[in-house]
Amino acid sequence: MSVSMLSTFIKPMHPEGRRFVAAGALVAVVLFFLWVPLGWLGVGLTIWIYYFFRDPERTVPSRPDIMVSPADGVVSLLEPAVPPAELGLGNGEMMRISVFMSVFNCHINRLPAAGRVVKVAYRPGKFLNASLDKASEHNERNGLAVRLADGRSYGVVQIAGLVARRILCWTKEEQDMARGERFGLIRFGSRLDIYLPEDAAPLVRIGQTMVAGETVIADLTGALKET
Incomplete structure (x- = not known):
């Protein structure tokens, strides 16, 4: 071979x-x-x-002003939602993209867009099926608030699932990170929620398969839209 x-x-x-x-x-x-x-x-x-636990290398797109998927899996939700309060992103709705990871997906999580991690917030909770909408509110989770170079902020939240029992995040507050850089993993089935910054346009659809660090999920300029 x-x-x-x-x-x-x-x-x-x-x-x-x-x-x-x-x-x-x-x-x-x-x-x-x-x-x-x-x-x-x-x-x-x-x-x-x-x-x-495989951790393959990924080819991160070099195109400016885009966000990439933080996880392998399938887009399960695409809708406006209020981000978790502990992230400090405000009380208004932000466009949320949820990527559901099955036990067969690679579970290494990668940062959607380059920026400074201004908040890392863990919250204990339940272990409901991660594909359910209410998992965002009730399940154990760990979130990152990230500030872009232009001052806008977005959030990415690791959510434990029905069989997931451990969220790992090795990223620290005030850490500058690159697009596609590894920031954590969740053991045995889970979900990632991405709260897009203001004026960003999602470029994915429900049911679309994601590849962490490679699949483009949003345009930060809002100039492009999924058709």
């Missing part, structure tokens, strides 16, 4: 996944001693865990 073919199937794994893969491998070994078919099931589980 060539190097290019290997790279298609074998992706780098985020360090967060190492202990889970090790635990899965240990379980597989024990199951082989109990019954060989169970051992192979353990191998399959271990491979899936590795696949879940």
Whole structure:
């Protein structure tokens, strides 16, 4: 198998996944001693865990004045909504794009647009199905408020899901970040909400498949619109 073919199937794994893969491998070994078919099931589980924590390189678009998807998954909501109060983005509605991640998606989260992270706010909550609209309000979440170079601000919120039990965010307040830069992950199924800045135009539709760091989700100038 060539190097290019290997790279298609074998992706780098985020360090967060190492202990889970090790635990899965240990379980597989024990199951082989109990019954060989169970051992192979353990191998399959271990491979899936590795696949879940994969962290492939992405080609971030260089075009100015755009926002990219913060997550792999499918657009599940596209509507005006009031952002979480803890982000300090005001009480008015902002256009919200929600990207739902299944347990088969890559769960590394990337920043939609370059800027300074002015707020990182965690809030405990429930673990409802992340595809539901009310998950934005009731579920455990972690949000970032980001200020663009032109002074406008937007929000991106990690929301735990039905089987997600851990939100990770390694970004700090007052940190300057580039478009597409990794800022966190959520374990085992979840959702990302993006609250677009004023005058930005969404360029996606409900049901559209997203690739984190690559798929363009909005035009910051508002000049382009999805048709």
